[in-house]
Amino acid sequence: MSDMDMEDDGSGIVKKFMFLNRKAPHGTVYALEGLEVVLITAAFDQDVSLVFTDDGVYQLMKGIDTKGIEVKDFSKTYRALDGYDIEKLYVDQTSLDARGLTEDDLIVDVSVLSDDEMKNLMDEQDVVISF
Amino acid sequence: MSDMDMEDDGSGIVKKFMFLNRKAPHGTVYALEGLEVVLITAAFDQDVSLVFTDDGVYQLMKGIDTKGIEVKDFSKTYRALDGYDIEKLYVDQTSLDARGLTEDDLIVDVSVLSDDEMKNLMDEQDVVISF
Amino acid sequence: MQFGILINEGPYNHQASDTAYLFARAAIEKGHTIPRVFFYHDGVNNSTRMGEPPQDDRNVTTRWSKLAEEHGIDLVVCVAAALRRGIKDELLAPGFRISGLGQLVEMGIQYDRLVTFGD
């Protein structure tokens, strides 16, 4: 039942999948469990965009240390996404600004988008999965 | 395992219990399941205050008809609370105002409190259980 | 059209599974097909056959099983989310099966639409 073995659904179709992360890490499981489907989608050779908006931008904070709450630190996974051919990472400027954050605060390189760029990106997707 | 048989914990202590309802009905289960503990607490002869604030005030709307979403309509239970000696029902003015509601829109008689009255009521409780 | 449905929350605590069910039924009534429903995160808790809601309330799980049987819907429970939360094969209601997230990705690739219901 390993997901990674099923890299091809046989159809040869490539669709644009957007994963929209809107939740902070740790308070809920969505950030952690959501990463799993992102990795599998890339293994199916689909066109994956990973977007962080609203509290989702907090997932990418540098300096996360989860020892005190005794849960897994999965923030390093974001740095390994390259290795899975997931290269389209986006964050929106409005969400960073509202949280007093800049690109320098984030653990990975991302493209920072304006609201208009976010709208266009979202509209051109075939499938949007949001947490 | 019927709760209603256990009306006395033998201590003779009467405490002030506040149940603070802050969630709309139906979207989540808290309004429905919360009513159960309110009834049991009254059966233990405790001093029960039932408070509706924020989206909790929506629980008391007249004219609820749940047939279309195929879930139970429990709003009539609020009208039966008298029968369980639960007579202290409070709603705050601020929450009504923010939703364009007045006492006339509600299915039961309630005391409408100002923010200061809400603060005082909350502070004098022994136990506050919130949903 | 073929619609895929993704459910991210458990039964009763959130309305998500109810809305998804009523959406699915309406889609079928309009002549669309729902080849598969995928249960992810706490959504896996929809699949246990052990639930016994009060007599005067709906049974969310039984309803999915029945709709699946009548219309050939594949009810797939995410294996990783299920393991974490204690949903095992021996607890599954009729029509549900446990499989990988690849089944969700396939829905996105193959069907015309994918609609998410959650918290």
Added chain:
Amino acid sequence: MQFGILINEGPYNHQASDTAYLFARAAIEKGHTIPRVFFYHDGVNNSTRMGEPPQDDRNVTTRWSKLAEEHGIDLVVCVAAALRRGIKDELLAPGFRISGLGQLVEMGIQYDRLVTFGD
């Protein structure tokens, strides 16, 4: 002091049960007692012994069972919420038992404090 703890959400999906556990452990370390923890709403899903989280993650249920055994904590699962969600006696991890909401009210009456953890 005697502290009661009320947990309204299931494991993993929300941090509530983790925070409650770490609070309970700290309270015991400071010489307080936790005579009982009550599991309500989706909180009943903390009690199943069937969960198998990944090896590198914590097991929320096992942790509660162990703390309960070491410190004599009564882990009570709400019967009405459990029935709805399919939590049965045969699924319970060590130290958990199913009982009525009266057990929650008693905590409010008898203990010095009642602290709620939820969503």
Added chain:
Amino acid sequence: MLHIVNKSATERSSLDSCLRLATKGSAVLLIEDAVYAATKGSSAAAKIQAAAAGLKIYALGPDLAARGMAGRVLDGVNVVDYGGFVELVAEHRNCQSWL
């Protein structure tokens, strides 16, 4: 694109996020606790009415009725049933749930 919002606008920020990022001409469907935003007197009403100039706003009728709100729907909001929800999904090339 069809945007689906299911949370109360007085409890969560998801409606604001949706309205910020929905392209002009998109459809927004309010379901579950989000339907309160489409009712007269709600603090979200002004946002919805302002948004209705550039977006098509829908609300799910059965959810309005279940909340005692069937008679309070704002002008400019289109009430649909589950069949109408299905049609909205079918008519739009893609959809996005603001959970």
Added chain:
Amino acid sequence: MLHIVNKSATERSSLDSCLRLATKGSAVLLIEDAVYAATKGSSAAAKIQAAAAGLKIYALGPDLAARGMAGRVLDGVNVVDYGGFVELVAEHRNCQSWL
């Protein structure tokens, strides 16, 4: 009274409700995703700083660290660990969780 808030102030309204109804002199403890409100530059920071004039504001250190926010805490916010959380509950006659 001790008020406990566990939700992000940019996602939910529970911090606003708490600050509206907390009596002067009460304690407010931010835990889980609510700790972001106690950090510099957050849109909730101004509310927290205004509230700190009349309320005692605490934030749970392990939750700040788990979110990469340990070094960004606002002046006037007291950082406590789980032991400090226990002490706050013990010191106050009653507590209220704004879920």
